[in-house]
Amino acid sequence: MRHKYDKVLFTHKAEGSLPQLIIAENENLQSKFIVQKVLELREQGLPLDDIVVLFRSSFLSFDLEIELMKSNIPFVKYGGFKFIETAHVKDMIAYLRVLENPRDAVAWNRILLLLEGVGPRTAEKVIDDILQHRAPLPSEPSAHTFWHEYHSYPDRVKELFEVLKPLVYDRYPPGEKVARLITYYHPMFKDKYDDYPKRKKDLEMFEQISARYKDISTFLADITLEPPNESIVDITSPGSENEHLVLSTIHSAKGLEWHSVFVIYALDGRFPSFHAVGNVDEMEEERRLMYVACTRAKENLFITYPINIYDRETGMVLSKPSRFLEGLDEKLLEPWVIDEE
């Protein structure tokens, strides 16, 4: 059985400065080091966008995020929630889905429950009625009857049908349909989310994207299969400048490159994570992750690890560098320590 294809990467670029392996006495010192080093690079004229901080798992950057905010360094983080996974965007998608496929009970359930006075029971009744009497077969339900017979339903549901009915026909382009739905949805949206002003930007973006499409079916397929960028709500950036330091999980950094790369928490027990120990395949995948992280760098590579980290699960104190780096020739990877003033 083949285990890998041998390869040795080479370049005609200059040798460059040595990558560094930096030990920090605790987690916060690691964060402070990153902050100071980022500011130094910035002062040397390197835009923040050309710098990335990479980590094995999303939670490993929390302490750093706080330090960055304290120092007013704007940053974006990748590898968190996606636009499409936010509740308000899912609400919008559900409206569009019932227009496409009136048998979509999942979507019906979502939008019925948004209505005031409609609970799980009523929703179920309405859905049962839709499925049994009005869209019984998985063939094209007749638009004529389906979208017109709703007078036995509770008032709020009737209202919903009145909004949806005209949208079933192709007369309106997708952007227009979405705009109308947003107007209808707005009062419920305001009720449901305390932070609705922030979330509103997502809906605006949703409308904008939909306007680029000729039909809802393609729009829906694209947005469910290829979610657009992260939600605006989920991007934490204290500054308002357009320039941002990038924080990313290694998985989300796939295929990308930066002038300067920091890999944090290269600590054995975190990277590789303890969970991989004892499973050769998982361990090798962790090694490949380290390889992917290092090969994102064009000019500078700084690998850091904090020591004296208590691991709750095992009761151990973690203090060793990642086994993928330990014992690497100092002529390849230069060891550094941090000294505090």
Place this chain on the structure above:
Amino acid sequence: MKKYTIKKPAGELHLVHPQRFQIDYKNELNPAQYDAVTSLNGPHLVIAGAGTGKTRTIVYRVAYLVELGVKPEHILLLTFTRKAAQEMLRRAAILLDYRCEKVSGGTFHSFANNILRKHALLIGYDRSYTILDQGDAEDVINLIRTRMKLDTKERRFPKKETLYDLYSRSVNTLTSVEKLLNTDYPHYVELEEDIGKVHSTYTQYKKEHNLMDYDDLLLNMVKLLSEHQPVRTELSERYKYIMVDEYQDTNKLQAEIVRLLAFKHQNIMVVGDDSQSIYSFRGATIRNILEFPEEFPDCTIIKLQENYRSTQAILNVANEILKRALY
């Protein structure tokens, strides 16, 4: 009456004489890239190390095929994200001309969706089916789990996320739920029967409501291609040149789709880097790229190793990390 038949041209290639190419492939590419770009027929595996100009190679190959006279709609480019395909085709169009943007490109899921819309009836769906994302799928599973009253005080039943993960990996890795339970959730092995029941109810629910989750798109695509020979033939004849990017992150169903689509001609080029295979938690398997030469015994392997991104000092560390691999 006697009949004189004009033969169909055997291939569409070489309509353009290489000396008349608009693009100077030889000078704009390094030797390994040039080799990959100009290799046409039969299976090819391109091992593209990090930063070795993989995208550039694919872009030039699209342009090369189009310049040779292959119709853009006969070329299929499958990528990890749709953006990646769009970007590559856009670059090819800038390099050569607008024809390159007519190449069919996208992810396995979007490609499957396009094909399935047309042939939905063959697999028992209506064309208006909608797609469930992971959250929706978990909600449906939860609904079934609650209706069947499986979670009791005396007996803990797996959560919706666990069930979804189990079913999804079972589909994507073509492994039975039973086997996955044994390796990953041994404490739930005794619930196997009920876990199986929820799975079949979930499958039925989706069909009844004209819904597909992500995995169904791939699964139904395999079903369509393997059970409906005319469709398979039609598609294989349409997509005469197939390219797959990031092959190290494909799963078993995707490899199966590739195999079925290429069955008429075997003109398949997969590009990837086994050292960058990092998505096994999503059902991807490094075995696809490692076993490609066994799956396609006539395959030619081309390695791209010249890096254009990093300094040698950085590459030395990267090479060393790989060298110390356990196997």
